[in-house]
Amino acid sequence: EPEVTQTPSHQVTQMGQEVILRCVPISNHLYFYWYRQILGQKVEFLVSFYNNEISEKSEIFDDQFSVERPDGSNFTLKIRSTKLEDSAMYFCASSEGWGDLLEPQHFGDGTRLSIL
Amino acid sequence: SQQGEEDPQALSIQEGENATMNCSYKTSINNLQWYRQNSGRGLVHLILIRSNEREKHSGRLRVTLDTSKKSSSLLITASRAADTASYFCATERFGGATNKLIFGTGTLLAVQP
Numbered sequence: 001e002p003e004v005t006q007t008p009s010h011q012v013t014q015m016g017q018e019v020i021l022r023c024v025p026i027s028n029h030l031y032f033y034w035y036r037q038i039l040g041q042k043v044e045f046l047v048s049f050y051n052n053e054i055s056e057k058s059e060i061f062d063d064q065f066s067v068e069r070p071d072g073s074n075f076t077l078k079i080r081s082t083k084l085e086d087s088a089m090y091f092c093a094s095s096e097g098w099g100d101l102l103e104p105q106h107f108g109d110g111t112r113l114s115i116l
Numbered sequence: 117s118q119q120g121e122e123d124p125q126a127l128s129i130q131e132g133e134n135a136t137m138n139c140s141y142k143t144s145i146n147n148l149q150w151y152r153q154n155s156g157r158g159l160v161h162l163i164l165i166r167s168n169e170r171e172k173h174s175g176r177l178r179v180t181l182d183t184s185k186k187s188s189s190l191l192i193t194a195s196r197a198a199d200t201a202s203y204f205c206a207t208e209r210f211g212g213a214t215n216k217l218i219f220g221t222g223t224l225l226a227v228q229p
Contacts, residue, residue: 004158033216043159043204043219055214091158095215104149105217109158 002026006092006108013082014116021077021111023092032075033093033105034067036060043091049075079113087115121220122205128226135192137223139205140185146208148181149217150190153202162190162203197229 005024013019025032034046048055049067066078075094079086089110096103122139129135139148147166151159165172165181165188172179178191192199202224206217 006158031214035217035219042221043206043217045216045218048214048216050214056216058216093159104161104164105215106161107151107159 004092004094004106004108006090006111008111009109010112010114012114012116015084016081019079019082019113021079021090021092021113023075023077023108024073025075025092025094026096026106027073029094029096029106031055031095031097031105032067032069033095034077035091035093035107036088037091037110038088046077046090082113082115084115087113089113122203122223124223125221126224126226128228129195131195131197131227131229133195133227135195135199135225135227137190137203137225139188139190139220141188141205141207141218141220142186143209145183146215148179148188149206149208150177150179150188151204151206151219153204153222155201159204192225195225195227197227200225200227 007022032049035043037043045058047057047061047067064080068076089112091107091110093105093107095105145167147164149164150162152162153159163174163177163179165179176193181188202222204222205220208215
């Protein structure tokens with residue numbers, strides 16, 4: 001069964017450094033998402049992306065965050081200047097459709113980001 | 117703001133027993149979904165129920181939805197040790213710009229062999 005893959009599985013970065021988290025969504029999916037889960041807390045929505053632009057973003061997704069689909073397969077989340085509070089598990093998800101074409105979102109195994 | 121809350125927060129049962137988890141939410145929704153998360157892993161989609169549906173089955177899973185009470189339940193029948201995981205409900209808000217999911221706090225299920 002096709003799956004969403006994320007790399008790396010664990011990223012350790014010094015505070016203030018830039019980090020890029022990578023995701024390869026399922027190939028025929030058109031809608032892409034990033035979520036994060038701080039240890040012991042809920043999974044939180046960050047951003048959704050369709051047709052090469054952001055569809056919706058949360059309050060968490062401030063100017064330090066950006067997303068990109070640089071080619072036909074990758075979907076990346078960049079944090080420009082990391083803070084300690086950015087330490088979390090970051091999940092990428094993709095779906096085939098939504099609304100009347102609703103399909104569930106499929107999640108990757110996540111990247112654990114640790115900011116020192 | 118829309119928020120899902122599951123109860124119980126933790127549930128421990130014996131293999132073969134049934135497990136019931138509940139979820140409540142606050143605003144109107146298009147659909148509600150249940151996900152499973154094994155420790156250190158990603159979220160696995162289990163079942164989706166639309167706002168105009170009341171009950172749905174998938175294998176050993178049974179989900180109900182009561183939109184008047186803004187609540188849902190997930191029943192796992194004849195549980196197995198492999199069902200040990202965290203279970204989350206997630207709602208898609210009615211009229212939202214995208215189908216972003218709002219997750220609940222989760223129920224940690226432990227099935228003792």
